[in-house]
Amino acid sequence: MISRPYLFAILFMLLLPLAESLANVVDRSVAVVNNDTITLSEVNEIGKSFFKKIADETPPNELAETLQQARRKVIDKLIDKKLMLQEAKKLGVQVSDQEVETALQRVIANNNTTKEQFLKELTAMGMSESQYREELREQVLSSKLINHEVRTKVVISEEAIHDYYKTHYTTKAGGSGYYIYQIGCTWGATNPNGAIPSKDEAQEKVKKAHKLALAGDDFKELAKKYSDLPSAADGGDLGSFQQDEMAPYMRDAVIKLNPGEVSSIVETEDGFHFFKLVSSGEGQIVASEPYESVKDQIREKLMQQAMERRFSDWLQSIREKAYIHIL
Numbered sequence: 001m002i003s004r005p006y007l008f009a010i011l012f013m014l015l016l017p018l019a020e021s022l023a024n025v026v027d028r029s030v031a032v033v034n035n036d037t038i039t040l041s042e043v044n045e046i047g048k049s050f051f052k053k054i055a056d057e058t059p060p061n062e063l064a065e066t067l068q069q070a071r072r073k074v075i076d077k078l079i080d081k082k083l084m085l086q087e088a089k090k091l092g093v094q095v096s097d098q099e100v101e102t103a104l105q106r107v108i109a110n111n112n113t114t115k116e117q118f119l120k121e122l123t124a125m126g127m128s129e130s131q132y133r134e135e136l137r138e139q140v141l142s143s144k145l146i147n148h149e150v151r152t153k154v155v156i157s158e159e160a161i162h163d164y165y166k167t168h169y170t171t172k173a174g175g176s177g178y179y180i181y182q183i184g185c186t187w188g189a190t191n192p193n194g195a196i197p198s199k200d201e202a203q204e205k206v207k208k209a210h211k212l213a214l215a216g217d218d219f220k221e222l223a224k225k226y227s228d229l230p231s232a233a234d235g236g237d238l239g240s241f242q243q244d245e246m247a248p249y250m251r252d253a254v255i256k257l258n259p260g261e262v263s264s265i266v267e268t269e270d271g272f273h274f275f276k277l278v279s280s281g282e283g284q285i286v287a288s289e290p291y292e293s294v295k296d297q298i299r300e301k302l303m304q305q306a307m308e309r310r311f312s313d314w315l316q317s318i319r320e321k322a323y324i325h326i327l
Contacts, residue, residue, distance in 0.1 A: 186271035
């Protein structure tokens with residue numbers, strides 16, 4: 001099964017589990033999809049909670065039209081479901097009993113419950129284990145189909161990852177300024193955690209952070225964890241300064257550094273600080289995160305975006321070839 005969050009969202013809409021049939025409803029066909037039909041009872045069952053929410057929240061004079069629009073949305077989702085199941089059958093995509101059992105065990109584990117408790121909850125919802133297994137079978141089937149028709153045909157190039165990184169993770173330091181990160185531990189005043197550290201506590205804390213920074217730990221993560229300054233939320237990122245824009249204690253600590261180096265600890269009247277010089281000089285490119293640390297994350301994001309587009313195009317192409325008639 002594909003475990004992509006956006007695909008789960010799609011499948012949730014396409015494959016909502018069927019609730020108990022509405023009583024005293026005369027069934028009829030509401031749509032034809034190739035050789036399959038969609039019935040009124042299917043629409044009512046799948047849209048039951050959706051329709052109830054609309055009825056509870058919509059003004060009476062708008063209810064009829066709003067419900068009609070909602071029913072059309074449910075019918076459209078059921079059409080997509082029928083088309084996907086038909087396509088799976090055409091391609092010979094099948095699901096074994098073992099795959100259904102594996103999917104059931106995964107659902108139970110994700111809900112942090114036992115099988116007995118899970119089945120009890122299903123019963124309370126008006127659904128039997130066999131009905132739920134059939135719903136799981138359809139979900140696994142659709143996931144396999146999407147994996148076959150969409151995921152395997154999406155390739156994210158290294159060039160695309162680099163382009164995204166340059167756009168979203170790097171900036172150009174203007175002028176001949178000094179681009180600086182800072183960590184500061186204050187004392188004698190309430191810090192963001194609500195504590196009032198003593199001078200000794202602040203000094204001990206900054207020494208620990210400084211030692212880790214010198215050892216090569218990620219400076220921005222250290223700032224978020226140890227710094228008491230407002231810049232901590234941005235990983236200690238202060239941006240770019242000219243020499244005459246810096247406080248004397250900052251300037252004295254920074255101007256002797258080479259890019260990438262960490263300063264010694266500087267004491268001020270209410271705290272202890274140290275800095276990292278990211279870059280100096282005109283036209284320097286400053287990265288907010290190392291490329292290798294975010295490469296996989298970028299690849300995943302681009303993959304999701306590409307799969308969403310391809311899934312939408314693929315489903316639309318199936319719709320265009322199908323006979324669909326809403327009654």
